[in-house]
Amino acid sequence: MSVNGGITLTPGKLGGLKTRKASDDRSLPSVCIYGGPGTGKTTLAASSVEVPDMQPVLHLNIENGTQSISGIYPDLEIIDIDHFKQLQAVYNELYKGQDFETQTCAGYRTIILDNLTEGQKKGMEHIFQAEKLASTGINFTEFAMATFANGGWNQSSEQTRKLIRAYRELPCYVILVAWETDIEKSDTRHLYTPSFTSKVAQEMPGMVNDVYRLSLNNDGSRTLQTGRTRDVVAKDRTRKLPMKLENPTMPLIHQYWSGALVKSPEDDAPKTSGNLKLGKK
Numbered sequence: 001m002s003v004n005g006g007i008t009l010t011p012g013k014l015g016g017l018k019t020r021k022a023s024d025d026r027s028l029p030s031v032c033i034y035g036g037p038g039t040g041k042t043t044l045a046a047s048s049v050e051v052p053d054m055q056p057v058l059h060l061n062i063e064n065g066t067q068s069i070s071g072i073y074p075d076l077e078i079i080d081i082d083h084f085k086q087l088q089a090v091y092n093e094l095y096k097g098q099d100f101e102t103q104t105c106a107g108y109r110t111i112i113l114d115n116l117t118e119g120q121k122k123g124m125e126h127i128f129q130a131e132k133l134a135s136t137g138i139n140f141t142e143f144a145m146a147t148f149a150n151g152g153w154n155q156s157s158e159q160t161r162k163l164i165r166a167y168r169e170l171p172c173y174v175i176l177v178a179w180e181t182d183i184e185k186s187d188t189r190h191l192y193t194p195s196f197t198s199k200v201a202q203e204m205p206g207m208v209n210d211v212y213r214l215s216l217n218n219d220g221s222r223t224l225q226t227g228r229t230r231d232v233v234a235k236d237r238t239r240k241l242p243m244k245l246e247n248p249t250m251p252l253i254h255q256y257w258s259g260a261l262v263k264s265p266e267d268d269a270p271k272t273s274g275n276l277k278l279g280k281k
Contacts, residue, residue: 028103030168032204034178034194035214040222044214045112045175046073047250054173058108063115084126091166103171114177117195123159157197164207193233205235224248
């Protein structure tokens, strides 16, 4: 034991805090999967139910878009989110039910938030109290719109950051689904990012472990991009996945996470990924 500048140093401890080896890390991934309409984001996220290590799965349906998976995964547990406060209520219960030993929350091993872009819009409604109109239907003629002048965008960005951090820090798998936007929008340059306010979109790779872009090819196949390029914002913190994964499923992705599959030095992606029936979302 020694004292350095008033801090007590003991083997395995620093200032009363326990140290650990990097190899002891048991944390589970938090992932943002984004893409355009019809690329199969919801189906990809929901295929978590096929992975024993990710079960049981809870799907928070923010977008009212689970029709594409109702026939594929009929036993998937779903909570329909109509108002932003319901996301807080669900989080409160998950937080109270944290079990760090089993890495579950209220008994669930995986939480899916689908679609978080829509979640930010519901958060905006909450900020401007537009959600109070829901009891009499949606009023689309009289509402307070967020502007740079009244600070609405800044409030929404901070609100979304807090939501992502709250769910991200739960000790289970967390999958965020989002739409995409092209922030360059030119004939010579594209830059696809998750569709949030610009500040949140730029910060997303720093707020979650992995960011993947799912796209639909001309022949109907899907491609998951896991690494950043000139045109696509993406990140694979594990460095275990190929740069591009064809027709991805969560069982396939989990095989790379677990080390059951290892990418080749040439970063070649497998040609097939099982028998997942992708929906139209």
